[in-house]
Amino acid sequence: MSAEDLTNLKISDDSVATPAAPAGEEKDVSIQDDTIPTETAAVDGKNGEAKMGEEEEDKSGTHQSAHPFLFTDAKEEQRLLASTFEVNVTLADQQANPDSPLYSAKTFEDLGLHPSLLKGLYAMKFSKPSKIQEKALPLLLANPPMNMIAQSQSGTGKTAAFSLTMLSRISYDLQQPQAICLAPSRELARQTQDVVNRMGQFTPMKTFLAVKESWNRDTRVDAQIIIGTPGTVMDMIAKRVLPIKDIKVLVLDEADEMMDLQGLGDQTLRIRKMLPPNTQTLLFSATFPDKVVSFSQKFAPNANQIRLKQEELSVEGIKQFFMDCADNEAKYDVLLEIYNLLTVGQSIIFCRKRDTADEIASRMTADGHSVASLHGSKDTGDRDAIIDGFREGKTKVLITTNVIARGIDISQVTMVINYDIPTTGFGPQTRADTETYLHRVGRTGRFGRQGVAINFISDANSYRWVQELQQDLGVEITAVKTQDYEEMEKILKSILKS
């Protein structure tokens, strides 16, 4: 099914609201073996091409945190929480007034959260809600539960918004799965489980990670919150290891990708259809391209919506550049010069093909750099060890494909390099993939921090893709001369210091 067909796909409200399938039907569900990490789902196996598979401004400068012990530096807190974007809230109840204080929460205390959850938030050093949390949480937590389609730029705190919702909706006394969060990659599911565990650390709840090789047929899951990838979750439901009769909340993180019927959408939709009819369905992403908007409204009917305009999608703190390399091979020389010149903290290099990621990793290792490559053809154990090593700062450079383009939150990543600019397809006619670009560069500049994104171009097509990205996003992608490494060093150092 083509992506455009998404808008034509008819999901009647009752298909979405189908009660849990009876046992006999569950058996019939045909399952593809397991987790389809983003890239594995849509990869040309022959050549390993990976397709795609803050807030309050305190102008006085004397702002005191509601919990002053959380931030030693009030200015730093202000900087991280400051944001200039406005969110557009569309309430399913048209009579309701979105400007009413009922619909925004300036403090976490305003939300009526369980004291143990407040304690968890403070332990995570969250002193007040970010803009998306401020707008979304009162709607997410209201009764009766309402569906939600929520968009906010990368690194602005969407995870906490849906995690708090799951943690608030479950009943701690009931040892049964009650909330499912689906994510497009193993790495993102593991990260989200960690966030939920930390947020809920003072509650008796349990979480379960539903990814490849994390479960077996003999152990029925009794954790209240399940975080996983759709292939595995589907498989576990079909094998009756994951009971779904008490599910109240379904979250699709990176929802536009999760609903892409050329990738994970088929499994996501099947899971949705099996859940109880009144399941609160929450769709979160930084991007909701037009082609999925109408489908998402069918997937989560009568949802409250928080949307951004196209020109608001870019994160201000991420400065974007392009470098003109003589040809494809010259890209490696430029890359090496960058790493020889700069002490960058941590960085991620995105390639189109797994082979390229592996090749660059071995060449850079031979050239004395601390790097690792991560992609969908690595073993699950290796994948876990590589991302953990990078998160802990043991490796400085992660070379990867689109598999971790989305959601991964490592605040010390100060630079992203698009060794290959992401495109929507293959061949000369293809165009820049604006959504994937936004997610990739959003791995830096997290929660108000500064970051740098550098795009390598090597021919007329890649030059055109940079122009398309500038037009689509209304941002400036500045040229940096490849010969002028001194100038480049000056520019990058000044940004990364500020």
Ligand SMILES: Nc1ncnc2c1ncn2[C@@H]1O[C@H](COP(=O)(O)OP(=O)(O)OP(=O)(O)O)[C@@H](O)[C@H]1O
């Ligand atoms: N209220 C808050 N106070 C302080 N830090 C916060 C707050 N909310 C979120 N953060 C931090 O901001 C960072 C980014 O949050 P998160 O990963 O949820 O972003 P996101 O919007 O889901 O991004 P993406 O679109 O890339 O998935 C995380 O490190 C998180 O701990």
